[in-house]
Amino acid sequence: MTMTVEKRGVTGTAAQAGHPRRRRDSYALFLLPGVLAFLAVIIVPFLMNTYVGFTDWQGVGSPSWTGLANYRELMDDSDFWASFRHSLFMVVAMAAVPTAVGLVLAAALFDYIGKHFGSKVVAVLRACFYLPQVLPIAVAGIVWSWILAPDNGSLNALLKAIGLSSWQQDWLGDPDIALYSVMGVMVWVQIGFPLVVFMAGLQRVDPQLHEAAELDGAGWWRRFWHVTLPQIRPEIYVVLTWCTVAALKVFGAVYVLTKGGPGGATNVPSYFSFTTFFEKTQVGYGAAISTVLTVIILALSLIGLKLQTRAEERA
Amino acid sequence: MSTALRRYPVLIALCVAALFMIVPFLIVALNAVKSPAEYSQNGPLSIPDGLYVDGLKDFWERVDYSQKLFNSLLISGFVAILAVALSVLNAYAIGIGRVRGRTWVLAFFVLANLLPQEALVYPIYYLSKEAGLYDTRLSVIIVFTVIQAAFGTYLLSSVLGEFPREIIEAARIDGANKWQILWRIVVPVSRPTLGVLAVFFFIWTWNEFLLPLVMLISNDNQTVSVALGVLQGQRLMDATMTNAAALLGVLPAIVFFLLFQRTLTRGIAVGAVK
Incomplete structure (x- = not known):
């Protein structure tokens, strides 16, 4: 939800006449606690991390400067490339699929169920889809690792019960399947977020547009495609950006479900940097991994923000 | 008539999808009240014979769950209050005070909000050890107060940017100083937004995993998320215990969800476009 607020209110309007500069600037005192806290908790640690990325450091003693050595090593590290390749899969599971499914679900709930069955039914269904979003990811991981367990897990038991024993798998233990x-699980976790944002967005679509399209004989799908989608384009960019960033940061689910395994089959950059920091204690190398991740996330966020602003101007 | 008949397939399809979303919760609840013997005999899909709560009790005592709940409540509660306070102070200066360079100050908070915690975690771990704050709940409260306030500042700055100037002018003419205007006027008027923010901060902090996992290593300080995640990671739990853990982890989330449903599913619109 980072990029979701309009900036106009804060930055657009010029300072109003009749406010002497002296009076305005004394507001700066109110920023003092915030600025100090941010320095201590975010700026200093971030600069330290960036610096450590250029050094060789085991967490004790003083780091020794090695320039770009860590980054050169990353380029040749197949684990590093694998972790980012897995990130792309996470983007599909946490951004692409939830956005697409969320759009259809939101539109169906909003202008189909809402119109024909009332808002109570909508609220209950929406609550069901949103529930996993409030669950701690560690808890979601426990629930699913038990459901997906090879022996006596619910999914395998269910497959057996309906006569599909041959479909049983070691869902999280088979390197070919674990990532999927x-x-x-991530689709299940994520789907509620786009749904809720899109439903809020649909409320500002002018119903007359829909009525006009309906009178012209457009079916539900055509109205969805030509009326609904263009109208909530800003929300789509917001959700895509936000979910893509979340997908790149995914950690808890991997920690609890697979610990990056089996054999690195589900390793992702954040888990990779975590183990490099705290298990291998190659702090310099871990810092380099997290710096690459940061650069990618900031770049994607800026692109998302640009697209969103442009879409808002057009809407 | 024909449209009435056509409506139901859509409703049924959506109900099936919604059911799929909550089935995992139902299975967990079902199995948390089965005895280990019953579980191994009948498998995960059978209806339990009776209510077996020893598994839940055992688990509660073994992990000292009351303490974990208390830690989570303490940390999330303090973070919610402190982060809203910090956000209000920042946003007051940016949105209403319109301090010079506010665009840059705001950009700074946005960037802080986007940074992945992976890029902060090791220095925070290192610095907190140096400062003697490692493995304390206070350290986690401080860190998350700042992290959540980054989002809060961003959101509130834009909300307060549209605060009616006439009210502030009127108060100023009546002789109110900036603190009085903040506490007597801006905060009470924006209370609904602040409430929404506090709810989100509370739940986000409750669900946080990476930083608490790194910062809180002793049993007495761990949050619910960390304790359950670590237990699961050790792969030491049998099926009944896993289900007890899952059920006890799910319950607070469901309580919050029921308490804050309206805020969570609609309040998010405050943060969404416009």
């Missing part, structure tokens, strides 16, 4: 299982 984690993706499935």
